[in-house]
Amino acid sequence: MTKIDTLVLGGMHARTGEELTxxxxxxxxxxxxxxxxxxxxxxxxxxxxxxxxxxxxxxAMLDRLPKLEIVANFGVxxxxxxxxxxxxxxxxxxxxxxxxxxxxxxxxLGLLLNTARELPAxxxxxxAGRWVAEGDYPLTKGTLRGRTAGxxxxxxxxxxxxxxxxxxxxxxxxxxxxxxxxxxxxxxxDLISMAKDVDTLVIVVPGTxxxxxxxxxxVLTALGPDGIVVNIGRGSVVDEPALIEALASRxxxxxxxxxxxxxxxxxxxxxxxxxxxxxxxxxxxxxxxxDAMGQLVxxxxxxxFAGNDPITPVPETPVPNRA
Numbered sequence: 396m397t398k399i400d401t402l403v404l405g406g407m408h409a410r411t412g413e414e415l416t417x418x419x420x421x422x423x424x425x426x427x428x429x430x431x432x433x434x435x436x437x438x439x440x441x442x443x444x445x446x447x448x449x450x451x452x453x454x455a456m457l458d459r460l461p462k463l464e465i466v467a468n469f470g471v472x473x474x475x476x477x478x479x480x481x482x483x484x485x486x487x488x489x490x491x492x493x494x495x496x497x498x499x500x501x502x503x504l505g506l507l508l509n510t511a512r513e514l515p516a517x518x519x520x521x522x523a524g525r526w527v528a529e530g531d532y533p534l535t536k537g538t539l540r541g542r543t544a545g546x547x548x549x550x551x552x553x554x555x556x557x558x559x560x561x562x563x564x565x566x567x568x569x570x571x572x573x574x575x576x577x578x579x580x581x582x583x584x585d586l587i588s589m590a591k592d593v594d595t596l597v598i599v600v601p602g603t604x605x606x607x608x609x610x611x612x613x614v615l616t617a618l619g620p621d622g623i624v625v626n627i628g629r630g631s632v633v634d635e636p637a638l639i640e641a642l643a644s645r646x647x648x649x650x651x652x653x654x655x656x657x658x659x660x661x662x663x664x665x666x667x668x669x670x671x672x673x674x675x676x677x678x679x680x681x682x683x684x685x686d687a688m689g690q691l692v693x694x695x696x697x698x699x700f701a702g703n704d705p706i707t708p709v710p711e712t713p714v715p716n717r718a
C-alpha cells in the first residue's frame with residue numbers, strides 16, 4: 396500500500412519518529428534547510444503534517460502545500476499554526492489532549508511546592524556544604540498552608556490541578572471566558588478581581604492573541620506581596636518584563652515557571668532572581684507521556700487518511716464533510 400506523504404516539522408522523539416516513518420512517507424522539516432528541500436521537492440504531494448516543537452505553520456507554508464489535508468500537532472497547545480488559513484482551506488488541525496493532563500498537573504504542583512517552600516534553594520544549600528558549615532537552612536516565609544489558589548483556565552489540566560489542590564486543603568477559584576456550571580469552585584468573570592482575592596495564580600491557558608500578556612503588571616500588583624505565580628501554560632500569557640520587575644521589587648513573593656516568552660531563551664534578569672524557580676518546559680516530559688502524545692499524533696493521521704474523523708480535532712478548524 397502506498398504510503399502517504401507527510402511532512403514532519405520540529406523534533407519528534409525516537410519512538411514517534413520511528414512509527415511515523417513506518418506508517419508514512421516522511422519528509423523532514425526539523426531544520427530550515429530540510430524544510431526548504433522538502434517543500435521544493437515534495438510540497439505538491441504532501442497531504443499531512445506531523446508538527447512538533449512549536450514549529451510555525453503559517454499561510455506562506457500552507458500555500459506551498461496544495462494537497463495538505465491535516466496538521467497533527469504534538470501537544471495540547473497549537474499556537475504558531477495559522478488556524479484561519481487552515482480553516483479557509485478545509486485543513487483539519489488536531490492536538491493531543493488528555494494523555495498529558497495528569498503529567499502536566501503533577502508538574503504544576505511540583506512547581507508550586509518548590510516555589511513556596513524554596514526546595515531547590517534548600518537542596519543547593521545542602522550540596523554546597525552550608526548545612527554543616529552554617530547550620531540549618533533558614534525557615535521559609537512561604538507556605539501552602541492557608542493559601543487560596545486562582546486557576547487561570549479551567550480546562551482538563553486546570554481541573555486536574557484543582558483536584559490536587561483540593562487534596563492539599565487549598566481553597567480554589569478560577570477565571571475563564573465563561574463560567575462552568577459543572578464545578579463548584581468560585582468563578583470570577585474578571586482576572587484582576589480574582590487576583591485581589593487569591594494569593595496564588597496558576598496559569599494554564601494556551602497562548603493565543605486573546606491571552607497574550609493577559610497576566611500583566613496590574614494583575615501582579617493585585618496578587619500582592621505574598622503572591623505566587625505558577626505558569627505551565629504558555630510564556631506569552633505573561634508580560635515577562637512586568638513579572639521580572641514584580642519579582643525583583645517583591646511586589647509578589649515568587650514565581651515557578653515552566654514556560655517562557657522566547658523559549659529556549661530565558662532572560663538573564665529572570666535567571667538572576669532568587670525568588671524564581673525555572674524549568675525548561677518539561678511539563679509533559681516523561682517517556683510515558685511523550686510516547687502517548689506521539690501515538691495520538693499518529694492515530695489522528697491514520698484515522699483521517701482511513702476516511703474517518705480525526706480523534707482530537709481542535710474547534711477552530713471544523714472537520715469538513717467528506718461525504
